[in-house]
Amino acid sequence: MEYEKELEIGVRVVQLACCLCQKIQKGSFGPNPDLVVSKLDDSPVTVADWSVQAMISWILSESFGRENVSIVAEEDTQTLSDVKSTSLLASVVTTVNESLAMAPRFGLNGPTAPLEASEVLDAISRCNSSGGPVGRHWVLDPVDGTLGFVRGGQYAVALALIENGRVVVGVLGCPNYSSKRKLVNNSSAPKSDLWQEGCVMYTKRGSGQAWMQPLVCGDGTLEWPNSASVIQVSSIDNPVMATFCEPVEKANSNHSYSAGIAYSLGLRKQPLRVYSMVKYAAIARGDAEIYMKFAKAGYKEKIWDHAAGVVIVEEAGGVVTDAGGRPLDFSKGVYLEGLDRGIVACSGVNLHEKIIGAVYASWDSSHL
Ligand SMILES: Nc1ncnc2c1ncn2[C@@H]1O[C@H](COP(=O)(O)OS(=O)(=O)O)[C@@H](OP(=O)(O)O)[C@H]1O
Numbered sequence: 001m002e003y004e005k006e007l008e009i010g011v012r013v014v015q016l017a018c019c020l021c022q023k024i025q026k027g028s029f030g031p032n033p034d035l036v037v038s039k040l041d042d043s044p045v046t047v048a049d050w051s052v053q054a055m056i057s058w059i060l061s062e063s064f065g066r067e068n069v070s071i072v073a074e075e076d077t078q079t080l081s082d083v084k085s086t087s088l089l090a091s092v093v094t095t096v097n098e099s100l101a102m103a104p105r106f107g108l109n110g111p112t113a114p115l116e117a118s119e120v121l122d123a124i125s126r127c128n129s130s131g132g133p134v135g136r137h138w139v140l141d142p143v144d145g146t147l148g149f150v151r152g153g154q155y156a157v158a159l160a161l162i163e164n165g166r167v168v169v170g171v172l173g174c175p176n177y178s179s180k181r182k183l184v185n186n187s188s189a190p191k192s193d194l195w196q197e198g199c200v201m202y203t204k205r206g207s208g209q210a211w212m213q214p215l216v217c218g219d220g221t222l223e224w225p226n227s228a229s230v231i232q233v234s235s236i237d238n239p240v241m242a243t244f245c246e247p248v249e250k251a252n253s254n255h256s257y258s259a260g261i262a263y264s265l266g267l268r269k270q271p272l273r274v275y276s277m278v279k280y281a282a283i284a285r286g287d288a289e290i291y292m293k294f295a296k297a298g299y300k301e302k303i304w305d306h307a308a309g310v311v312i313v314e315e316a317g318g319v320v321t322d323a324g325g326r327p328l329d330f331s332k333g334v335y336l337e338g339l340d341r342g343i344v345a346c347s348g349v350n351l352h353e354k355i356i357g358a359v360y361a362s363w364d365s366s367h368l
C-alpha cells in the first residue's frame with residue numbers, strides 16, 4: 001500500500017483547495033479588490049494562489065511532520081511581504097483561515113486557533129525547496145492557469161509527489177471541468193448550480209489506473225474511499241478522428257507550428273485551446289487525444305506545470321515525452337532540464353510516434 005496515505009491526504013487537500021478557489025470566485029469570502037495583482041516579473045497572481053499554497057503547505061506539514069516535508073511550489077512571499085501589501089496579506093490570512101475551518105468536512109485536521117499572518121507567510125515560504133534527484137519532494141502549482149482562473153475559464157490545483165526523481169503520486173483538481181460533461185473549447189465556468197460539477201483526478205505510479213471524483217462542495221463531506229470512477233485515455237488512434245489541445249496563449253506555445261504538425265498528420269478538427277493542466281486531464285479522461293506545447297526557445301518549463309498531469313496521463317494509459325520522444329526528467333530541480341523542443345502527450349503510442357516523427361521532419365525548416 002505504498003503512497004496510500006500520501007494519495008489520500010493529497011486528494012483531500014486538493015478538494016479543499018478547489019473549494020477555496022470556487023468560494024473566492026463566488027465572492028463568498030467577501031468582496032476582494034485585491035483579487036488579482038502583479039508579481040515583480042509582471043505575471044498575474046491572485047489571493048487564491050497564495051492562499052492555496054499556504055493552506056496545502058500547512059496541512060502537509062501537520063499530516064507528515066514539518067521536518068519530513070519538502071515542497072517545491074510556484075509562489076513566494078516577496079510581493080506579499082511588501083509594506084504596501086497589508087490589505088492583500090490580510091485577505092490571504094482570512095481566506096486561509098476560512099478554508100482551514102472547513103478542513104474537518106474534508107477529513108483533515110485544522111488548527112486549534114486561527115493562523116497569524118506570520119504563520120501564513122511561513123507556510124508559503126517553506127515551499128521553497130528546489131527538489132532534485134534524491135528524497136521526497138511535493139510539487140505544487142496552487143493555481144495553474146492563473147489567466148483561466150481570472151477569466152472564468154479552466155484552471156487547476158496541481159499536487160504531485162516526487163520520490164528519487166520520479167513522480168509517484170499525482171492529484172489534479174479541476175474546478176471548472178465537469179465530471180459529467182466533455183470539455184469544450186476555452187470553456188468558461190458553467191452557471192450557478194452547475195458550479196459544483198468540477199472534478200479531481202488522481203493516481204499512484206504503477207497502479208495502472210487513474211481515478212476521478214466529483215468536487216465536494218456546498219455542505220458536503222468527503223468520504224474516502226468513495227465513488228471515484230476509473231478514467232482512461234481515448235482509444236482513437238486515427239489522426240483524422242483525433243482532437244488535439246494546446247495552450248490558449250500564443251505566448252506560451254507556437255500555435256502555427258502545432259497547426260502545421262496537425263495538418264501534416266491529417267488532423268482535421270479545430271484545436272481545443274484550454275488554460276492550464278486541464279489539457280492533461282482532457283487526455284487522461286479521453287476528451288482529447290493529443291496535447292502539444294512548443295514554448296519559445298529559451299523558456300524553461302517548470303516541474304509544477306507538468307508533474308501531476310504527466311503521471312495521471314501515463315497511468316490512464318497515455319504517453320508523455322518531450323518533442324524528441326524522451327521522458328520528462330523530474331530529477332533536476334525546479335526545471336525540466338534538458339527538455340527537447342516541447343512537450344507531447346498522447347492517448348497512445350501510435351499517435352505519439354506520428355507526432356514525434358512529424359516534429360523531426362519539420363523542425364529544421366520551421367525557424368523555431
Ligand atoms: N513564455 C512562456 N511559455 C510557456 N509557458 C509559460 C510561459 N510563461 C509562463 N508559462 C507557464 O505556463 C503555464 C501556462 O501554460 P498553459 O499551457 O496553461 O498555457 S495557457 O495559459 O493555456 O496559455 C503558466 O502557469 P501558471 O503561471 O500557473 O498559469 C506558466 O507557469
Ligand SMILES: [Mg+2]
Pocket residue numbers: 141143144145304305
Ligand atoms: Mg502553472
